[in-house]
Amino acid sequence: MPRTAAVTVRVPAKVNVQLAVGAVRPDGYHDLANVFLAVGLYDEVTVTPADALRVTCTGPGSDQVPLDGGNLAARAAELLAAHHGRTPDVHVHIAKDIPVAGGMAGGSADAAGALLACDTLWDTRTPREELLELCAELGSDVPFSLVGGAALGRGRGEQLTPLEVKGTFHWVFALADGGLSTPEVYRECDRLRDLAAGTDPAFDLADPAAPEADAALLAALRTGDAHDLAAALFNDLQPAAVSLRPSLAQTLTAGADAGALAGLVSGSGPSCAFLASDADAAARIAGTLAASGTCRTARPTTSPAPGATVTTP
Numbered sequence: 001m002p003r004t005a006a007v008t009v010r011v012p013a014k015v016n017v018q019l020a021v022g023a024v025r026p027d028g029y030h031d032l033a034n035v036f037l038a039v040g041l042y043d044e045v046t047v048t049p050a051d052a053l054r055v056t057c058t059g060p061g062s063d064q065v066p067l068d069g070g071n072l073a074a075r076a077a078e079l080l081a082a083h084h085g086r087t088p089d090v091h092v093h094i095a096k097d098i099p100v101a102g103g104m105a106g107g108s109a110d111a112a113g114a115l116l117a118c119d120t121l122w123d124t125r126t127p128r129e130e131l132l133e134l135c136a137e138l139g140s141d142v143p144f145s146l147v148g149g150a151a152l153g154r155g156r157g158e159q160l161t162p163l164e165v166k167g168t169f170h171w172v173f174a175l176a177d178g179g180l181s182t183p184e185v186y187r188e189c190d191r192l193r194d195l196a197a198g199t200d201p202a203f204d205l206a207d208p209a210a211p212e213a214d215a216a217l218l219a220a221l222r223t224g225d226a227h228d229l230a231a232a233l234f235n236d237l238q239p240a241a242v243s244l245r246p247s248l249a250q251t252l253t254a255g256a257d258a259g260a261l262a263g264l265v266s267g268s269g270p271s272c273a274f275l276a277s278d279a280d281a282a283a284r285i286a287g288t289l290a291a292s293g294t295c296r297t298a299r300p301t302t303s304p305a306p307g308a309t310v311t312t313p
């Protein structure tokens with residue numbers, strides 16, 4: 001039976017502990033080897049029956065979130081409704097805690113959350129495989145937001161293989177004022193690579209067609225060794241994000257000075273992720289970073305986090 005009461009789904013943010021970017025494909029996307037970890041910062045998506053589809057949003061940066069048909073959660077509700085031949089007559093409310101345009105897949109999280117919430121509200125019982133296909137239609141990072149945990153994303157990031165992770169990793173996220181546009185960061189990555197082609201090995205593509213997951217990084221996740229993971233973290237988009245937002249270099253230095261095992265730009269930025277040896281170290285690093293003046297705020301958290309989860313009884 002379709003529900004008449006509200007359904008709330010909690011969805012995690014992600015960090016890419018490895019983001020290897022290949023050359024541009026004919027369809028304009030880049031081939032990726034993308035190791036996702038879900039982290040404990042969450043958006044909550046609540047859907048309630050309504051006369052017509054509408055979206056509201058509260059929380060930090062919510063004034064930057066489109067409330068029309070361009071909202072990824074609204075598109076998810078429409079896509080699922082069309083899949084089942086019904087109307088998307090819901091009020092979607094997003095309580096944001098994931099930074100907007102922060103490189104932590106907040107919009108993708110909301111899309112996955114809205115899909116699961118509507119599927120529950122409407123009692124449409126979409127098989128998991130079909131839900132994942134709808135997620136991939138909505139965006140490259142959306143399937144991972146649904147499954148959470150840890151996964152390797154191939155193709156443009158949407159072809160997921162779950163990864164084994166032992167124990168808990170402790171992180172601090174330095175959140176910035178204002179976002180960065182993911183397409184712009186990819187364009188800057190291409191521009192820097194074109195400029196440096198053949199002269200700067202840092203920008204050379206070893207094998208542009210087929211970026212590979214790093215064996216040492218996957219082993220560090222399996223053994224749960226934070227020091228090994230710290231040594232293996234990398235993000236091919238980092239030079240582009242720092243080029244577009246030079247102040248990120250100061251944020252990265254401040255995290256290293258505060259005692260992080262390692263730090264990197266999260267996805268396309270401007271959020272920066274710092275790995276800590278334990279919860280106490282994460283709390284200390286967060287305090288130092290927050291006081292450093294190099295970010296808007298600093299949030300300690302852990303990974304892996306569960307994927308989209310219905311939280312209403």
Ligand code: ATP
Pocket residue numbers: 064065066070071072073094099100101102103104105106107108110111141179180182267268269
């Ligand atoms: P990614 O890490 O997947 O590249 P991001 O975290 O950098 O993405 P998002 O927060 O997903 O960025 O937002 C990117 C853009 O998408 C925003 O600037 C906004 O215009 C648009 N958008 C559409 N729907 C949403 C949503 N529900 N929440 C946030 N942004 C949304």
